[in-house]
Amino acid sequence: MLGVEIVDLHNELKYLKSVVKETLRLHPPAPLLIPRECREACEINGYHIPVKSKVTVNAWAIGRDPNYYCEPERFYPERFTDSTIDCKGSNFEYIPFGAERRICPGIKLGLINVELALAYLLYHFDWEPPNGVKCEDLNMTEQFGVTLEEKMSSN
Numbered sequence: 812m813l814g815v816e817i818v819d820l821h822n823e824l825k826y827l828k829s830v831v832k833e834t835l836r837l838h839p840p841a842p843l844l845i846p847r848e849c850r851e852a853c854e855i856n857g858y859h860i861p862v863k864s865k866v867t868v869n870a871w872a873i874g875r876d877p878n879y880y881c882e883p884e885r886f887y888p889e890r891f892t893d894s895t896i897d898c899k900g901s902n903f904e905y906i907p908f909g910a911e912r913r914i915c916p917g918i919k920l921g922l923i924n925v926e927l928a929l930a931y932l933l934y935h936f937d938w939e940p941p942n943g944v945k946c947e948d949l950n951m952t953e954q955f956g957v958t959l960e961e962k963m964s965s966n
């Protein structure tokens with residue numbers, strides 16, 4: 812029975828997958844990936860990058876780049892409907908799991924855990940904000956760190 816449901820999740824629930832994708836675009840849990848060290852001097856956009864420079868890739872900012880996303884601040888899962896963009900590291904405008912040699916090796920496990928848990932929670936409960944709060948009034952402020960967290964109202 813569980814197997815059947817997992818197969819369904821794999822082939823169906825396309826909108827749920829787009830919701831997870833859009834969430835990881837706007838709120839990547841590791842916003843600055845893992846730092847790199849430059850192995851040889853190079854020049855990027857007129858900037859000289861000396862050998863051994865520590866290079867930080869800002870996946871959070873890349874996911875909000877208006878050159879690649881229209882209305883980048885808007886939570887709009889439909890942008891991924893029928894899109895070929897995936898998180899396997901070949902679309903550099905979407906890198907919540909990083910890219911190239913140090914790309915996250917746990918992509919499949921991470922995604923299936925988020926998708927499966929979310930699917931079950933949505934299937935078994937009816938969700939709504941408490942006490943008449945509107946969805947658009949929810950505070951989605953983040954707190955930067957090695958991992959990105961929701962900012963608690965007390966700090």
Ligand code: HEM
Pocket residue numbers: 839840841844845846906907908909910911912913914915916917918920921922925
């Ligand atoms: C939604 C869940 C997850 C997200 C968003 C995520 C994200 C990331 C990111 C952004 C990196 C850095 C990649 C880079 O710098 O290019 C990373 C590295 C890594 N992740 Fe994940 N990850 C997730 C789940 C997992 C899981 C489930 C595992 C293991 C079971 C895992 C294991 C690792 C390891 C070992 C690295 C270091 C790879 C290396 O440096 O060579 N991750 N992850």
